[in-house]
Amino acid sequence: MRALTLLPAILVGAVAACGESKNSRPASERTPASAVSDTTAGASARAVFVYDTASTYIAEIWDTDSSAQAAAVTHARRAPPGSQSPRAVVVLRAYNGQRVVRLTRWDTPEAAAAYAAVAHTGVPAARYVEELSVRSLGRKAGQPLVLDTSMAAQFSQFTMRRKAPVDTLQAMAAGMAGGMVQAEPTLKLISTLTARDSSVVAFVGVWDNPKGFEVFAERKTFTAKPYWEPFAGNEHHMMAVVAASTRM
DSSP states (O other): OOOTTSTTTTEEEEOOOOOOGGGGGGGGGGGGGGGGGGGTTOOESSEEEEEOOEEEEEEEEEOOTTTTTTHHHHHSSSOOOSSSOSSSEEEEEESSSSSSEEEEEEHHHHHHHHHHHHHSSSSSOOSEEEEEEEEEEEOTOOOEOOOOOOOOEEEEEEEEEESSHHHHHHHHHHHHHHHHHHHOEEEEEEEEEETTTSEEEEEEEEESSSTTTTHHTTTOOOOOOOOOTTTEEEEEEEEEEEEEEEEE
């Protein structure tokens, strides 16, 4: 389900429910992060998702419910379709059962675009396939640019009502996100990304615990009519990192 016009996963005033412990994920998901290494056949791989701010990313997003999420996770853990392999893959599942995300990192914009053209062919089909580039990054001192299966992550997005003000919204969101990562002890890393077609501004974050951005709701950080309301709707989830791999 969508969580619209609440608070951005990172700047959010109300949270997609997530009180689950990191260690309460199904046993089938508590496997080495290299479970996605079938996407890196023929090359050595690290069991982490290395986040490179110069790369292009593809986000595939499946809507699920509690009964369908496991099948979507199984699908997302398989090698993505197409003849080219991504440099890195991470699979995320929402703690509330409502979403699965596969984020792939590509060496060139051309490789990412070629993959985006075939990504819709999967079954179940993703609701969104988004080609994203990194616009900003904030992190705690010493925080490595990796995601692994010990982490609680966020993935969220503003879906633009009008594409024209995407740069304005991106600048506002990035500025606030940078301050948040410095002020909030439990937020370790937050990055903003923008779709190539200016339809989406997305967030990837790393938190100390699955409650994540619920701290902003508890503190009533934002008003009932948040700053992005004139520009975009918002969807946000706290997620478990199910699998991660980077081809070396």
